[in-house]
Structures are given as structure tokens and as C-alpha cells.
Amino acid sequence: MFKIDDKSRGRLVFLLVLIVGWGGxxxxxxxxxxxxVQVSDTQPPLNQPARWERLGRLVETVNSLEPALVIFxxxxxxxxxxxxxxxxxxxxxxxxxxxxxLPGNHDTIVAANESEVAMSADELREKRLPxxxxxxxxxxxxxxxxxxxxxxxxxxxxxxDFTGELKKWLTKAFASSNKPYKFVVTHYTHADVQNTPLGxxxxxxxxxxxxxxxxxxxxxxxxxxxxxxxxxxxxxxxGVMYYDVCQDSLSCYWKPLDGEAKALGVFDLAEARAAVxxxxxxxxxxxxxxxxxxxxxTIKYYTRSASGAAVAIRSQGDKDWEKNGFSDDVVSHEMKxxxxxxxxxxxxxxxxxxxxxxxxxxxxxxxxxPKADAESVTFAVDGDSRKHENKHYEIASAIAKRSGxxxxxxxxxxxxxxxxxxxxxxxREFFRPAAELxxxxxxxxxxxxxxxxxxxxxxxxxxxxxxxxxxxxxxGVHFIFLDSYSPLEPDSLQYKWLKTDLANCDSAWKVLSLxxxxxxxxxxxxxxxxxxxxxxxxADLQEHILPLMEEHGVxxxxxxxxxxxxxxxxxxxxxxxxxxxxxxxxxxxxxxEQNPYSEILLAEHHYAIVEATVGTYDLTxxxxxxxxxxxxxxxxxxxxxxxxxxxx
Numbered sequence: 001m002f003k004i005d006d007k008s009r010g011r012l013v014f015l016l017v018l019i020v021g022w023g024g025x026x027x028x029x030x031x032x033x034x035x036x037v038q039v040s041d042t043q044p045p046l047n048q049p050a051r052w053e054r055l056g057r058l059v060e061t062v063n064s065l066e067p068a069l070v071i072f073x074x075x076x077x078x079x080x081x082x083x084x085x086x087x088x089x090x091x092x093x094x095x096x097x098x099x100x101x102l103p104g105n106h107d108t109i110v111a112a113n114e115s116e117v118a119m120s121a122d123e124l125r126e127k128r129l130p131x132x133x134x135x136x137x138x139x140x141x142x143x144x145x146x147x148x149x150x151x152x153x154x155x156x157x158x159x160x161d162f163t164g165e166l167k168k169w170l171t172k173a174f175a176s177s178n179k180p181y182k183f184v185v186t187h188y189t190h191a192d193v194q195n196t197p198l199g200x201x202x203x204x205x206x207x208x209x210x211x212x213x214x215x216x217x218x219x220x221x222x223x224x225x226x227x228x229x230x231x232x233x234x235x236x237x238x239g240v241m242y243y244d245v246c247q248d249s250l251s252c253y254w255k256p257l258d259g260e261a262k263a264l265g266v267f268d269l270a271e272a273r274a275a276v277x278x279x280x281x282x283x284x285x286x287x288x289x290x291x292x293x294x295x296x297x298t299i300k301y302y303t304r305s306a307s308g309a310a311v312a313i314r315s316q317g318d319k320d321w322e323k324n325g326f327s328d329d330v331v332s333h334e335m336k337x338x339x340x341x342x343x344x345x346x347x348x349x350x351x352x353x354x355x356x357x358x359x360x361x362x363x364x365x366x367x368x369x370p371k372a373d374a375e376s377v378t379f380a381v382d383g384d385s386r387k388h389e390n391k392h393y394e395i396a397s398a399i400a401k402r403s404g405x406x407x408x409x410x411x412x413x414x415x416x417x418x419x420x421x422x423x424x425x426x427x428r429e430f431f432r433p434a435a436e437l438x439x440x441x442x443x444x445x446x447x448x449x450x451x452x453x454x455x456x457x458x459x460x461x462x463x464x465x466x467x468x469x470x471x472x473x474x475x476g477v478h479f480i481f482l483d484s485y486s487p488l489e490p491d492s493l494q495y496k497w498l499k500t501d502l503a504n505c506d507s508a509w510k511v512l513s514l515x516x517x518x519x520x521x522x523x524x525x526x527x528x529x530x531x532x533x534x535x536x537x538x539a540d541l542q543e544h545i546l547p548l549m550e551e552h553g554v555x556x557x558x559x560x561x562x563x564x565x566x567x568x569x570x571x572x573x574x575x576x577x578x579x580x581x582x583x584x585x586x587x588x589x590x591x592x593e594q595n596p597y598s599e600i601l602l603a604e605h606h607y608a609i610v611e612a613t614v615g616t617y618d619l620t621x622x623x624x625x626x627x628x629x630x631x632x633x634x635x636x637x638x639x640x641x642x643x644x645x646x647x648x
Contacts, residue, residue, distance in 0.1 A: 040213025074104025377475025414448025522562025
């Protein structure tokens with residue numbers, strides 16, 4: 001037994017703290033400093049022994065670098081045969097570090113024999129993918145190492161459109177990690193993927209790195225358009241690419257199988273992350289489409305500073321972009337593209353010239369032109385989205401998810417923002433939360449009271465007519481849009497226009513959109529002692545506009561103003577209040593004295609989807625959780641000549 005005096009005890013504690021602290025520092029340093037090897041495109045033909053012999057050299061080279069992990073972005077085999085998978089698995093089994101594989105086009109969709117030549121790419125992939133995964137594991141994955149997140153996916157899956165399921169998986173995978181530096185791994189090149197709708201996801205999550213194969217090139221560079229670091233690993237029979245990562249620094253090298261390593265560059269990850277973020281910030285309001293017809297579309301967007309810009313467009317399936325027009329150095333941009341073909345899907349993006357970054361390209365979006373003789377239309381209805389941008393984002397995102405399932409357009413019943421005269425409020429409350437929806441689907445709004453008749457409303461939207469009231473036909477439906485806050489009396493311009501418009505309409509279904517409802521159980525529907533609505537706009541609608549609607553058989557009216565969902569019916573016309581797009585909800589209860597026509601009344605955030613054909617009209621209303629809260633199915637006899645036309 002021995003004793004330690006206080007002074008010695010203090011020295012011993014200090015020494016232990018120093019040792020433990022140094023050990024902790026050493027562990028942390030190791031976590032922040034590591035090596036990655038990237039190898040791709042080995043694809044040895046079965047009948048070339050020399051290529052197979054070099055695989056042994058490849059394994060030796062990888063092991064000599066002592067990496068923490070290996071990433072293999074595709075084209076492992078030459079043509080995805082069972083024998084090729086089996087031999088490659090055995091040949092690469094000697095790699096000591098964990099290997100994260102992805103399939104390339106040679107593994108999944110390149111025909112190996114005559115029987116496969118007649119198969120489509122999707123059929124080939126469906127046949128081969130189970131065998132690939134049997135040997136090399138999942139065709140998509142996400143993992144973390146140090147401060148990096150790696151997200152890899154099979155880009156041959158329905159290339160170039162991809163599936164909604166893949167988009168959801170990517171979004172979820174990126175959201176699962178809070179690591180600051182996100183790297184995308186796939187087989188096809190950065191340009192191939194960035195110029196698809198997936199590019200928007202990569203941009204939105206701030207992906208700083210992109211690792212790929214496919215083009216058999218050895219490249220390490222910062223992409224000018226996105227600011228992203230791009231690494232192409234050449235061919236595995238020639239050499240490997242590797243990276244030394246130390247905290248925020250990434251050094252990239254090429255190591256040939258025969259020869260010394262060559263430095264390709266040193267990259268600052270923190271700087272790249274900031275650059276990616278700033279490039280996305282070039283757009284104050286991201287590109288959105290307006291006034292879509294079979295032959296024309298208007299594309300609008302706002303840049304943070306005065307910049308020249310051009311719109312690039314291409315038909316679905318085309319690789320080459322066609323630039324259309326060039327705007328001057330302005331902040332507010334509007335471009336009309338014509339000579340389009342009805343019923344075609346187009347990709348588009350905007351290229352902006354900036355002083356700081358050179359040319360910056362927006363994420364790729366798309367739209368589908370309507371057919372001139374379309375016999376059906378699917379549209380969404382949103383309304384009163386002001387104030388609570390998070391709730392508006394939830395509703396707008398739910399509508400946007402339907403954009404790939406045949407959604408043609410979206411109506412908005414007004415009150416898009418809390419104060420229409422505040423420019424910044426439009427971006428914060430409306431355009432940014434709904435950016436995904438607005439990029440792909442044309443929006444047709446009406447003025448609400450909160451727009452305050454602001455000039456911003458008329459600058460933001462390119463609408464038909466005088467933009468206060470207008471109409472158009474689409475897929476057997478006649479759409480009419482009114483301004484509740486312009487005069488509605490019989491001698492007014494708006495009334496005369498509406499009377500003429502209805503008299504000239506022979507569409508199967510007539511739909512009216514405006515902000516103020518005709519009838520409401522909400523606070524805006526309160527009656528005066530004489531039984532008339534307290535609000536002048538509602539009183540004028542009932543007195544002057546309602547008789548016109550009844551005379552001409554208007555099918556359905558969509559309004560907002562009251563932050564509720566209510567369905568009413570008077571005569572043959574249904575009156576829908578869709579004011580649940582994000583604004584604070586009103587507490588209401590059914591009041592038959594105030595609204596004797598009410599059938600359903602709910603205080604829920606919601607949106608509506610209508611599917612109409614020549615003979616059917618189906619309304620489904622969904623709450624924010626995606627549950628259907630109301631359904632209505634209408635039908636009418638189809639004239640014999642219409643049936644004949646629809647059959648051709």
C-alpha cells in the first residue's frame with residue numbers, strides 16, 4: 001500500500017487528462033481524415049483474358065492505398081450476364097475495404113445476346129437487377145463517413161424521367177442526414193442527371209459533390225453552372241481515382257495501375273457548399289409557367305440582381321437544348337415561347353449570366369402542352385394560402401405530387417399573400433412554398449381582398465384579357481375568373497363581359513372561380529337584419545351574377561375568403577368555398593339561416609382535385625394529411641356527335 005500526496009495527485013490527474021485528451025483528439029482527427037477510392041467501368045469482355053488479368057492489378061492498387069471505403073459507380077460487367085456477375089464478384093473479392101457498388105448501363109440495360117436485343121431497357125433492367133443485387137447488394141444506398149453523406153442510386157431506372165418513388169426515396173435519404181457535405185453517386189454523368197427533374201432535388205439539398213463513371217474520362221472540376229464538385233473515375237482497367245479528406249479539404253488524385261499517382265486538385269468543401277447555396281440563391285423567385293396553350297407558354301422568374309438570361313427548352317427524350325430569346329439586364333423576367341406542339345412534354349431551364357459565377361442554370365423543370373382537341377382535363381383548386389407559409393408548402397407540395405399523374409392546371413381563389421403591396425411577402429408566403437408546383441403546372445388566380453389591387457399581382461401573373469376577369473376552354477370545361485372587387489352591376493364592364501362570355505359558351509361544364517363566395521356559413525357570410533349579406537361584394541353577387549349563372553347552367557363555383565371548406569347547392573349549381581390553403585382556419589358551425597344551401601362544412605386545410613370528361617365531373621377534396629374529406633360525382637348525357645368525336 002502506498003500513499004500519494006496532494007501535489008503528486010494533482011500531477012497524476014493532469015497527466016491522465018492529457019493522455020485521455022490526446023487520445024480523444026487522435027480519434028477525432030482520424031474521423032476527420034480518411035481516404036476514399038473511386039473505381040468504375042471495369043467491364044471486361046468475357047473473351048479477353050488480358051482485361052481479366054488486370055483486375056488483379058486493380059485489387060492490388062486499391063489495397064495499397066489503404067482506403068477507408070471504396071465507391072464503384074457502375075459498369076462492373078460488360079453486358080450483365082450471369083457469368084460476368086459471378087466472375088467479377090470473385091475477382092473483386094480481394095478488396096479489403098468496404099465497397100459500395102452501383103449498377104451502370106452495361107450491367108442492367110445493354111443487350112448480351114440476340115434474345116435481349118428486342119427487349120426494352122426497362123424489361124432488361126427488371127430481368128437483370130435481381131441478379132445484380134444478389135452479387136453486389138442494393139442498387140441504391142445512403143451512408144455517412146466523417147462529415148460526408150454519400151447517396152447512391154441506379155440511374156438506369158426509367159432513365160431519363162425516373163419514377164416518383166425514386167424521387168421520394170432521394171428526398172428522404174438526403175433528409176435523413178445532417179452531415180454538411182452531401183455527395184451524390186451514380187453511373188451517368190453530372191450533366192446527364194442535372195438536366196433531368198432529379199437535378200432539382202440535388203440543387204435543393206445543396207449537394208456539393210457528384211461522383212460518376214460512364215464517360216471513361218478522368219476529371220475533377222467544379223461545375224460552373226451549379227458550383228458542385230464533379231469527379232469522373234475513368235476506367236478501372238487503367239487506374240483508380242482516390243481522395244484524401246481532411247476536415248473541410250478534399251485532395252483528389254489519379255493512380256494508374258502502371259505508374260505514379262498524379263494530383264488532380266485540392267478542393268475546399270466548405271467553399272463548395274457555400275458556392276452551391278449562393279448559386280441557388282441567384283433566383284429571388286424561381287422560374288414558373290403561365291398561360292399554357294397547345295402552342296405557347298410564358299415563363300417568368302425574378303433574379304436578385306439585374307441579369308441577362310435565356311430560356312433553354314427541349315422536347316422530352318431529346319438531349320440537345322434549344323435556347324429561346326434573351327432578356328436584358330433586369331430583375332423581372334418574362335419570356336413567351338411559341339411554336340410548341342400540343343400534347344407534348346417539354347423540359348426547360350433558365351440560364352442566367354452573373355458577374356460572380358458566370359452562367360448559372362436553374363434546376364430543370366417541365367410542362368406538358370394541352371391538346372387542342374382534348375376531351376378531358378384534371379385541375380386542382382387552392383385558395384387563401386397567405387400567412388402560414390409552412391402550411392401552404394404542405395398543401396402546394398401535395399398538389400405538386402399529382403403533377404406527374406395528369407394534372408393540367410391549378411386554380412387559386414385569391415388571398416395569395418397577406419399584403420399584396422409588400423413585394424417580399426409574395427416570395428416568402430406564396431412563390432417559394434409553391435415553387436415545385438408552379439414550375440410544372442400553370443396557375444390561374446383571381447384577386448382577393450389581401451392583394452389590395454396591387455401592381456405586383458399584375459406583374460407576377462401573365463393572364464388572359466385584362467387579367468382581372470378572363471376565361472378559357474380546356475378539355476370540355478369552360479373556366480371563368482371574376483374580380484370580386486370590381487363593379488358587378490348590370491351596367492359594369494365586368495357584368496357585360498360575363499353575360500357575353502356565357503352566351504357564347506357551349507362547353508359541357510362551366511366552372512367559375514372568384515374570391516368572395518355567393519353563400520357562406522363563415523364570418524364573411526353574416527347577414528344584415530334585412531336578410532341580405534353584410535358584405536357588399538356578396539350581396540352584389542347574389543343580386544346580379546347569380547341570375548346569369550342560373551340562366552346559363554354554371555356547374556360549380558369555387559371561392560375562398562372564409563378559411564373553411566364548405567359545399568353548398570342551390571338549384572343545379574354547386575358552390576364550393578376552398579379557403580384552406582394555409583391561412584389560419586375559422587371556427588364555424590352550420591347556420592342554415594345564414595346559408596340555407598350548405599351541405600358540408602369543415603374547418604380543415606385542404607385542396608380539391610377535379611377530373612372532368614365530356615360526360616363526367618368528379619370532385620375530390622383532400623385534407624393536409626391526404627385523406628379525402630368530400631367527394632362529388634356528376635354526369636350528363638353525351639351528345640351522339642361528341643361520342644363519335646371522342647372515339648377518334
